[in-house]
Amino acid sequence: AQKITQTQPGMFVQEKEAVTLDCTYDTSDPSYGLFWYKQPSSGEMIFLIYQGSYDQQNATEGRYSLNFQKARKSANLVISASQLGDSAMYFCAMRGAQGGSEKLVFGKGTKLTVNP
Amino acid sequence: KAGVTQTPRYLIKTRGQQVTLSCSPISGHRSVSWYQQTPGQGLQFLFEYFSETQRNKGNFPGRFSGRQFSNSRSEMNVSTLELGDSALYLCASSEGWVTDTQYFGPGTRLTVL
Numbered sequence: 599a600q601k602i603t604q605t606q607p608g609m610f611v612q613e614k615e616a617v618t619l620d621c622t623y624d625t626s627d628p629s630y631g632l633f634w635y636k637q638p639s640s641g642e643m644i645f646l647i648y649q650g651s652y653d654q655q656n657a658t659e660g661r662y663s664l665n666f667q668k669a670r671k672s673a674n675l676v677i678s679a680s681q682l683g684d685s686a687m688y689f690c691a692m693r694g695a696q697g698g699s700e701k702l703v704f705g706k707g708t709k710l711t712v713n714p
Numbered sequence: 715k716a717g718v719t720q721t722p723r724y725l726i727k728t729r730g731q732q733v734t735l736s737c738s739p740i741s742g743h744r745s746v747s748w749y750q751q752t753p754g755q756g757l758q759f760l761f762e763y764f765s766e767t768q769r770n771k772g773n774f775p776g777r778f779s780g781r782q783f784s785n786s787r788s789e790m791n792v793s794t795l796e797l798g799d800s801a802l803y804l805c806a807s808s809e810g811w812v813t814d815t816q817y818f819g820p821g822t823r824l825t826v827l
Contacts, residue, residue: 631813640820641804642818642821645817648815701770
């Protein structure tokens with residue numbers, strides 16, 4: 599079975615500083631994908647970044663980067679130059695091979711608060 | 715392209731009633747997945763449809779059902795509502811290949827009284 603663990607229920611960061619949100623995963627699938635989503639208070643889940651298990655380089659999307667350490671089974675999200683609009687819940691998710699399904703398994707999330 | 719749309723956005727029902735939620739995927743997307751989000755259980759997978767066929771199903775009772783139409787729009791139905799069904803129901807769509815990214819709609823917030 600797949601499992602995602604996010605150990606930080608809440609994080610605080612000053613505006614313009616960088617912040618790292620932790621995510622560890624467990625799976626027996628040799629091929630899998632890791633995702634980060636942002637959920638503002640409005641409820642919509644916004645896709646941020648994706649890392650495939652066979653990708654050699656860490657994924658980056660603008661101010662977002664994913665620190666992928668396969669041997670440690672970790673996929674931490676790094677947000678550079680935090681903005682007030684980054685305040686939201688952040689979810690790490692995994693998709694495995696699972697016989698052709700796109701099912702995502704989510705962690706419990708981390709609530710990020712950006713202070714001015 | 716327009717994003718994933720879900721209707722209605724908010725819904726209030728009483729125990730024992732049934733409810734139908736609708737999801738329109740991004741144009742060209744053939745796969746639709748549904749998730750339930752509650753404060754206690756977090757985000758849980760309900761089901762996944764691809765080309766009108768259910769491709770996977772989560773661990774939910776038979777009161778939860780869904781379907782997908784030929785235009786890829788999807789509906790989910792919950793019969794005999796219970797208080798514990800109060801949740802945010804999120805729909806996500808993708809092009810259909812299992813390596814694709816899922817894009818989510820704004821959700822339907824269901825309250826059962």
